[in-house]
Amino acid sequence: MTPRNRQPERRPRSGTRDRSTAKGLVVRETSALRRRAPRRSDNASSTTLDSSLVRNLVAAALSEDRVENDITTNALVQSDWTGRAIITAQAEGILAGLPIGQAAFLQVDPELGWISQKTEGDRISPGDVVARVEGALKSMLRAERVALNFVTHLSGIASMAATVVALLAGSNCRLRDTRKTTPGLRMLEKYAVRIGGGTNHRFELSDGVLIKDNHLAALRARLPAGTDHIQEAIRLARKAISKIAIEIEVTNVDEAQRAIQAGADELLLDNMSLRDMKDAVRLAAKHKPPPLLEASGGITLTSARAVADTGVDFISMGAITHSAPTLDLSLEIEG
Numbered sequence: 001m002t003p004r005n006r007q008p009e010r011r012p013r014s015g016t017r018d019r020s021t022a023k024g025l026v027v028r029e030t031s032a033l034r035r036r037a038p039r040r041s042d043n044a045s046s047t048t049l050d051s052s053l054v055r056n057l058v059a060a061a062l063s064e065d066r067v068e069n070d071i072t073t074n075a076l077v078q079s080d081w082t083g084r085a086i087i088t089a090q091a092e093g094i095l096a097g098l099p100i101g102q103a104a105f106l107q108v109d110p111e112l113g114w115i116s117q118k119t120e121g122d123r124i125s126p127g128d129v130v131a132r133v134e135g136a137l138k139s140m141l142r143a144e145r146v147a148l149n150f151v152t153h154l155s156g157i158a159s160m161a162a163t164v165v166a167l168l169a170g171s172n173c174r175l176r177d178t179r180k181t182t183p184g185l186r187m188l189e190k191y192a193v194r195i196g197g198g199t200n201h202r203f204e205l206s207d208g209v210l211i212k213d214n215h216l217a218a219l220r221a222r223l224p225a226g227t228d229h230i231q232e233a234i235r236l237a238r239k240a241i242s243k244i245a246i247e248i249e250v251t252n253v254d255e256a257q258r259a260i261q262a263g264a265d266e267l268l269l270d271n272m273s274l275r276d277m278k279d280a281v282r283l284a285a286k287h288k289p290p291p292l293l294e295a296s297g298g299i300t301l302t303s304a305r306a307v308a309d310t311g312v313d314f315i316s317m318g319a320i321t322h323s324a325p326t327l328d329l330s331l332e333i334e335g
Contacts, residue, residue: 047120047194049099053187058103058146060184067108067142077138083335085140087131087148089124090328094162096120096195097154098131100188104147109139121158121195130329137333144331153185154192155327160320161196164304173308173315176201176294180318189321201316209237210268211248230255231262238263247294256280260287271297274310281311 087101095118102114113134118124130151133140164175175198181189190200202208211233219236220229230248237246247266250256253276259267260283267284269277277295284290294314295307307315 047191049187049191054100054103055107057185057188058100058107058150061146061149062104062107062143065142065146067146070142073138073141077141079136079138081137082135083137083140083333085133085144085331085333086129087133087151087329087331089128089130090126090330092123092125093155093159093327094196095122095124095130095151095155095327096158096192097151097188100154101147101151102131104150105133105140105143108143109136111135112139112143124155133331140331140333148329148331150188152326152329154188154195155329156324157189157192157321158196159327160324161193161198163301164315164317164320165197167301167304168308168315171305171308173312174199175320176314176316177321178296178316178318179204180322182322193320196320198320199314209241209244209246211237211246212268213249213251213270216249228258228262230258234259234262234264247292250280252276253279253283257283260284260291264291266292266294268316269293269295269312274306277307277310277312 089095098116098118098120102116105112105114115132115134117129117131124130161175161177168175175193177190177193177198177200179186179202186203190203193200202210216229216233219233223229223232230250234246234248245265246263247268248259248264249268249270250259251270251272256267256269256276256279267280269280272280272295277293280293284293292314293312294316295310295312296316299307299315299317300319304315304317
């Protein structure tokens, strides 16, 4: 499928979710290293994860915590003591990462029993029981912090994404994430964005052409005087990668006009005023097919709706992954 023959992107049906398997892993997410055309992005309907990815990330986290050398638990808790624990919400938000939390407990001790009381994507409120764990108390105490770290972090991202999505309701604008993610946790964090109703942009650098300001700066310094560096960048990208959608960052209406004339498939409107965004929308509408428009830079919960109402197709916010506060959950041993 060439960039100029892209099919309309589908929105997910409300309430459609993939549920966890018996072992607590939501299965299947195509490898980020696989080549795609035009790009794997904006896949809000996909709420799945690669079970091997989850297993490896959980194993690394447990190793970091040296769970086998929990000197406090080893000193106080005998190996044959059993009991039950409950995981409870302490704040309102969207639940995400529960299968990863479950995987942490089961990696420490496959004999632990896990009973989910909530499902990924559920809205939870203070006092809601999210899950119950039964079995060896020693194992529960070893796994507790790693499990909660994953679930509270991902639930925080899903909750913030859901807040933005709610602000955009009724507009034709959708929320996109960015690559501003925690190193090593990108696939999980982008999964949480999808759980919250947002869409994913690039997972990694081979997912699509995005010509940023520093690409343009590097190119411009080496072009003959008078060469339009925006149009030349698009030409070079199209020549090198003919079947991938080309997105380019522009900072004003003039740059947007030149990018549209050069045949860009998407424009990243960086830190533009609302007036300039509206002008860019009008310019794009005159082109057939019109390029997609993504607004980015300094967008907040306060300004998101006003940006959406300019007519852009997407807003992107790095804050939903790099600055989302964790959603408070607690684990209490019942005996």
